[in-house]
Amino acid sequence: MVTLGRTRRLTALAIPLVAASLLTACVPGTSAKDTKTGASAGPVVTDPAKMGKVRIKVLDYFTGGVDVAWMKGVVTAFEQKYPNITIDRTSMPWDDVMKALPLKLRGANPPDIAPANNGWQSLGTLVQGGLVRNLDDYANAYGWRKRFPASILREHEFSTDGKQMGTGSVFGTPVARASLIEVCYNRALLSRIGATVPKTFADFEADLAKAKAARTTPISMGNVEQLGVTGPLFAVMDALGPQNRISDFIYSQNSVKLADTGFPHCAASGPATPDKGYFTKDFSGVAGPDAAQAFADGKALFRFDYSGSLPLKKGQSKNFGSFLMPRADGGHPVATASSATNFSVSAKSAHPDAAAAFLNFAASPEAAKLAVDDGTMPLLATVAKPSGDDPLFADDVAAAAQISETDASVPYLDWATPTFLSTIQTQAQDMLAGKAQADAVVKAAQADYDKFQTTLAK
Numbered sequence: 001m002v003t004l005g006r007t008r009r010l011t012a013l014a015i016p017l018v019a020a021s022l023l024t025a026c027v028p029g030t031s032a033k034d035t036k037t038g039a040s041a042g043p044v045v046t047d048p049a050k051m052g053k054v055r056i057k058v059l060d061y062f063t064g065g066v067d068v069a070w071m072k073g074v075v076t077a078f079e080q081k082y083p084n085i086t087i088d089r090t091s092m093p094w095d096d097v098m099k100a101l102p103l104k105l106r107g108a109n110p111p112d113i114a115p116a117n118n119g120w121q122s123l124g125t126l127v128q129g130g131l132v133r134n135l136d137d138y139a140n141a142y143g144w145r146k147r148f149p150a151s152i153l154r155e156h157e158f159s160t161d162g163k164q165m166g167t168g169s170v171f172g173t174p175v176a177r178a179s180l181i182e183v184c185y186n187r188a189l190l191s192r193i194g195a196t197v198p199k200t201f202a203d204f205e206a207d208l209a210k211a212k213a214a215r216t217t218p219i220s221m222g223n224v225e226q227l228g229v230t231g232p233l234f235a236v237m238d239a240l241g242p243q244n245r246i247s248d249f250i251y252s253q254n255s256v257k258l259a260d261t262g263f264p265h266c267a268a269s270g271p272a273t274p275d276k277g278y279f280t281k282d283f284s285g286v287a288g289p290d291a292a293q294a295f296a297d298g299k300a301l302f303r304f305d306y307s308g309s310l311p312l313k314k315g316q317s318k319n320f321g322s323f324l325m326p327r328a329d330g331g332h333p334v335a336t337a338s339s340a341t342n343f344s345v346s347a348k349s350a351h352p353d354a355a356a357a358f359l360n361f362a363a364s365p366e367a368a369k370l371a372v373d374d375g376t377m378p379l380l381a382t383v384a385k386p387s388g389d390d391p392l393f394a395d396d397v398a399a400a401a402q403i404s405e406t407d408a409s410v411p412y413l414d415w416a417t418p419t420f421l422s423t424i425q426t427q428a429q430d431m432l433a434g435k436a437q438a439d440a441v442v443k444a445a446q447a448d449y450d451k452f453q454t455t456l457a458k
Contacts, residue, residue, distance in 0.1 A: 119415045
């Protein structure tokens, strides 16, 4: 499970820009590298049997629960399949990894594989500093551009100078586990108000009105941490705005403005706005975990959350379900989504072929099946419906398959700039408190974006 806190901090931690350019020596199985991109100038080896006896170091932030179970399962399965390659795994808390990663990659004994986080402040910084390897040669050799949904792979692309995100070369890969914003619902409450799982955006709005009329809290939400409102805002934006414009805005492509993404309509008059009265009473004073627990206790109809994040006890999930927010235009649902982690190869790795083989395996259908076996949402592959009586998880697996099959994900809106999340949080808090209008939120967010564009142009 990827927790709410980990996911929402994707751009909240600043990492100092590393300007050092690193060169790596030629190793068996590779040829002299292009110093501008780090990619091999010649063929790479994709047959692990031809790599000899190799030991590679992997750094991750999977420290507990299903995260550890899945990662251990992937490592074990990989070593069994390729006994000549040994994985030395080190795990640290997410915050510690993000703070230490640039120094670790610059050190004399860096990990071969590291979880360079998506976005400007982690992966972009590491690309600019020449600390992670250009993986275009492996993307071609393994067919990643054809195998992975383009919208997911795009989250790992940067120009070789690190100044353009979502385009250019591949500097990381997703793993076969998903993290996305979904709408969870209480099955009993949905039936009680005479509603069904919404198939259209209009159905969703009608269900909210029915719940309110029945004196049932329509949406469980707590916003003390100023994070709770982002889930509803992003999901409703995904229902109202064009997928390509949302993505292009976040990636600073094609001169898209925030006004083109559906966000203004969502903030001003969408069902996730406070004036509709659909949120938990006094939600600004309710902590996020308390709102999640209240939903688990049956006190609200819907909750916008990250896959696998509900605080449910064993056997409770049979009372709940989940769905992707339907599109207002009737098209296939679009979801704010990413893989649960992403891996990059150190520019100083002496074993890039073996490292790339592990990346390829961690993104394989076999790794996706391991995710389902561990009870966590897969990605990149359609996996059979899980066995057992867990309808909520079955919904999650179906949603993940839909995202992979329809290539219908967008990155997190706050990836747009290093400070975008903070700007949205502050302005939305004022809006929720009645101190600002929705257009002020949009204006401040666009100003933050424009300022960052000026920085990129230098």
